Amino acid sequence: MRFSLWQPGRLLSKKNVKGWVRLTLGDMGGFRNMKSKWAGKTWGTLGDSITAANGYQPLVQDALGFSRVHNYGVGGCPMTAGGERDYGATTHVGRSIENTLDCVTIFAGVNDFRLDKPLGAIGTLDPCTFYGAYASLIEDILVKNPLCRLNLWTPLHRDKDGYDIHYVNAAGYRLCDYAEAVAALGRIYALPVLDLYAQSGLNKLTLSNFTTDGLHPNEAGHRRIADMAISFLRGL
Structure with a gap:
């Protein structure tokens, strides 16, 4: 044609x-x-198994022209330090990423909810709380690479193993509390936030169409994430 x-x-x-x-x-x-402003630029993606699956990244790369994409996702691990999965905590992994990346995305929170991680207090840097682990990572990245376009993504809805958006975990929080914490950190550090929790369209009625198990995105799920990310990153 x-x-x-x-x-x-x-x-x-x-x-x-x-x-x-x-x-x-x-x-x-x-x-x-x-x-695209991202043509020829580099992108680092931090997160859990949804990021580690490398499903949304190639779609975004193809649309926006990133020359290289570094996938730092670690399956099954939270943002918060401590416990059996401390080895892959995003707050640790993020400190060793390249410090010359043009764009860095942090996509975490769903495992913190599942693993009963405490939120802690906003304005603190305790890596054993969600707020502290996330804030300390943000500061580490921006001190080392102040020119990068750091952006934060809230977790998607989930409905697996009894953990859905209504469930209150052992720490006393719902998934929405972790999503709101990400949004609050975005406001504090003047960082753009992609609100997948509120705007992705993945909910109890549609999760079966976009995930394999109520949590992990299938091809359609990664396409939905990518479509939103493409529009979001174009606007930065």
């Missing part, structure tokens, strides 16, 4: 346009990426 330049009332051709151009579908992909 080919496209010709057109003006109302007439098709432009070689006879009336100097330097007449035809665009193939293949050309359009490159043209789209040339217009």
